[in-house]
Amino acid sequence: MGEKTVFKRPESLTDAIFHYCPGCGHGIIHRLIAELLDEMGARERCLCVAPVGCAVFAYFYFNFDCMEAPHGRTPAVATGLKRVHPDHLVFSYQGDGDLAAIGTGETIHCANRGENITVIFVNNGTYGMTGGQMAPTTLLNQKTTTTLKGRSGVKDGYPLKITEMLALTPGSVFLARGAVSSPQNIRLTKKYIRKAFEVQDRKLGFSLVEILSPCPVNWELTPVQSMRYIEETVVKEYPLGIIKDTTGT
């Protein structure tokens, strides 16, 4: 009998082996993006700005033009790229520190200008790359290496709902929050990313998909426990769904 390929690595991924920890969500998210680029035939006009964070090496896994950005400045760099190449598909891939701590200013103003780019925001409530310090999206009472007794609102501030804040900017057109904690959520997240890319191609404005993602190593949970933690605990603070959609479609 002849062979038929029913599943393979997307062309938009290289064959480099991911360095991410077992149970990390980056691998899934990279794949979702790559599948979509293949389906949309957009690989050759795609430009990606990688973050500082665990996904700093995203450019080894993505099989299209990629560049680095200084920590947090990713939306500004993406703005420069998109203004030169308005018909290319420009997306930034950022963690919670990159987007909602050091890069808050760049994030808000990129959305406020309605820049026609897509931001993929990977929210794992910790600073993975540097060993598990508090992030702006760390939950109250969550223990991190800089909040050993658990995050205290009074002392350490509160989990930041940056995506909900961005909804106030008229330039934001599509803002959604997904998760990679279950097959259903993964499929839903892929739909959100596709919608965001379409918003960009239709030149409607700024789009962002926040994705709740596990960090088993720094959460000190097993990968399965991490998925459960997202489904049972994180979503209470960061509910899934479409936060804003003014596309009318």
Add this chain to the structure above:
Amino acid sequence: MKEVTKLITGNEAIGAGAILAGCRHYFGYPITPQNEIPEYMSREIPAHGGCFIQSESELAAINMVIGAAAAGARAMTSSSSPGISLMQEGISYMTGMELPGVIVNVVRGGPGLGGIGPAQSDYFQAVKGGGHGDYHTITLAPHTVQDMLELTILAFDLAEKYRNPALILADGLLGQMSEAVKIPMNYKPRIMKKDWAMTGCKGRPPLLLRSLFLNEKELEDHNLHLFRKYAELKRKEVRFESFQTRGAEILLVAYGTSGRICKAVVEAARAEGIRAGLLRLITLYPFPEVALKNLASRVNAVLVAELSMGQFLEDVKRVVCDAAPVYFKGRVGGMVFSMEEILEDVRKIARKFIPHKRARRT
């Protein structure tokens, strides 16, 4: 080449030079004394079909330059001292990623919020790094409004040729003054092809622009590669003006507004019978080490004039070494020395070293 003469300010001349150089992407944030640059660009860049963004900060501005430069465009930003401090991270990244781009610093008094008067106290920041890591920024020092236009064009060309950021080190006086400028009407910029730019991987393998090399040997090799470029810059791109240095016994060394004032000092000194000359630097990086050393070895004394507490002075002393004693005339805080002030110093030096010639007081 057809020319038009216009009376414009230094800040406008920067903008006009950028447009002539083919810059169609400007990102900037207001700060005195260079607000006229983003204002000019907000009109002219869109009028030439380009993109102007008033960014939310200088941090954002330099990073928009990074993105646009990575995409292959001639991109520029401008600011003044405190804003340039914010851009240091971006400039370091640009050198590591080998991105061209032009940054204009219309220097004001510092440190901190300082003042809005002219100064030359960002020399170290411009030439000695400013940002982290081993790198250099091509640094050009205009001294007239014509220079503001022409050196901006040169900055784009050099930045592109060497894939390195270039900085125009001006000051508040140059930015605000008006002078007649000859503008070449049909100037065609020589824009290089950029096979390294982010344009989408159609018909070629994907490319990557980065400065991160976690392998120590790779990063060392990368640094050595960058410094081979800097060695080439030193060999080929040094620029300076030798003003009445023939037979000079006292050498003034200066750049920018100080260089401009020193020209008047030299002429006045010569009229009094003091053989003074001026080495006016045009490139601060690469520094004209050979020219300075040669001239210093033929004079009795060197006088450095800079609107600082003595930054440029350190490099002059280093290069001159023991060839001649080095004196310094500085003013800071936005104060600018007068021609007469510097001339008085020249007379004092002349009396010390050339006793047989009694300098006449006017």
